[in-house]
Amino acid sequence: MKLINTVDAVGHVLCHDLTQIIKDEFKGARFRKGHVVTEEDIPVLLSMGKEHLYVWEMDPGMVHENDGAQRLCALCQNEHMERSEVKEGKIELTAACGGLFRVDSERLIAVNSIENIMIASRHGNTAVQKGDKLAGTRVIPLVIPEETLRAAETAAGDAPLLELLPWKLKTAAIVATGSEVKKGLIQDTFTPVVRDKLAAFGIKTLAAVYPGDGVENVAAAIGEMRKTGAEIIVCTGGMSVDPDDNTPGGIRAAGARIVSYGAPVLPGAMLLLGYFEDGVPVLGLPGCVMYAGATVFDLLLPRIAAGVEITRAEIAAMGEGGLCLGCKPCRWPVCPFGK
Numbered sequence: 001m002k003l004i005n006t007v008d009a010v011g012h013v014l015c016h017d018l019t020q021i022i023k024d025e026f027k028g029a030r031f032r033k034g035h036v037v038t039e040e041d042i043p044v045l046l047s048m049g050k051e052h053l054y055v056w057e058m059d060p061g062m063v064h065e066n067d068g069a070q071r072l073c074a075l076c077q078n079e080h081m082e083r084s085e086v087k088e089g090k091i092e093l094t095a096a097c098g099g100l101f102r103v104d105s106e107r108l109i110a111v112n113s114i115e116n117i118m119i120a121s122r123h124g125n126t127a128v129q130k131g132d133k134l135a136g137t138r139v140i141p142l143v144i145p146e147e148t149l150r151a152a153e154t155a156a157g158d159a160p161l162l163e164l165l166p167w168k169l170k171t172a173a174i175v176a177t178g179s180e181v182k183k184g185l186i187q188d189t190f191t192p193v194v195r196d197k198l199a200a201f202g203i204k205t206l207a208a209v210y211p212g213d214g215v216e217n218v219a220a221a222i223g224e225m226r227k228t229g230a231e232i233i234v235c236t237g238g239m240s241v242d243p244d245d246n247t248p249g250g251i252r253a254a255g256a257r258i259v260s261y262g263a264p265v266l267p268g269a270m271l272l273l274g275y276f277e278d279g280v281p282v283l284g285l286p287g288c289v290m291y292a293g294a295t296v297f298d299l300l301l302p303r304i305a306a307g308v309e310i311t312r313a314e315i316a317a318m319g320e321g322g323l324c325l326g327c328k329p330c331r332w333p334v335c336p337f338g339k
Helices: 043-048 065-076 105-112 146-156 190-199 217-228 246-255 296-305 310-321
Strands: 003-006 018-022 024-030 054-056 062-065 081-083 088-095 099-103 115-122 127-128 131-137 143-145 162-166 171-177 206-213 233-236 257-261 271-277 281-285
Touching: 024 043, 024 088, 062 065, 062 146, 062 171, 065 081, 065 088, 065 099, 065 131, 065 143, 065 146, 099 296, 105 115, 115 146, 131 162, 143 146, 162 296, 171 217, 190 206, 190 233, 190 296, 206 217, 217 233, 217 246, 233 246, 246 257, 246 271, 257 310, 281 296
Parallel strands: 171 206, 171 233, 233 281
Antiparallel strands: 003 054, 018 024, 062 143, 081 088, 088 131, 099 127, 099 162, 115 131, 257 271, 271 281
């Protein structure tokens, strides 16, 4: 930095905050560190008794923090995101709609591995609402070499690092298995829970059917629900390894391609996920979904609702963080479960 006359400071970057005091009216930072001095600022600075200023020397090839933050923001911003004004070298991105927030973790790490570069985001594969904060970008120093920003842009590649996918699926059908439910021996308390969880993502339940037990009965019921045009089929109950639990077999017999029967998540280890040839997902939900605060269903539903097909490898990767700690009271989703 260097000391210059205030009258010669237009276009230069301040090295520290400058405090203004107006008796009985104001005391605080009138100009912040990193501010670029304008012609209109000169009379104000002089009235504050600032005839000299410490400023950064803006050598060729150096970029101001505000400009740097904007270039980093451009690496992140995708459609359905809104950006804040740049302030003190920082820009924040927020959600313009509800949807699934996703992060390209590998490329984000590559960018953040570059010295004096910083992009912070919320966890990927999570549900967000309109107005939720998604990410913040800034460079660390007041000025940064152009070549550093170019390195960040190279590491990021051509596609945005972040993505927000609006909810896509709109309709569902529920197959509630179990002879005890079909015969009315117990009240169906599972279907209302699933219906409410789906509704939270804008998914309307078109129909619910009670086939009882048996592979053939479950498969036939799934076939009937497919005729409703539902974009997702959810089967409840009958997911354990007991001889009478035929839901997995019924899903297979209905023609679904099984991605995974079982998931490294507690609660929810007995989940089944599959897809029909036309891309319609089908799930077999274990009983824990009926009573637990958060389960594997809550972790996968945002991706399913956004129309993202889930792979076996992605389910396998859920093991780290897939243990619910059973906190009382439950704080889901503001907790480490599934993160």
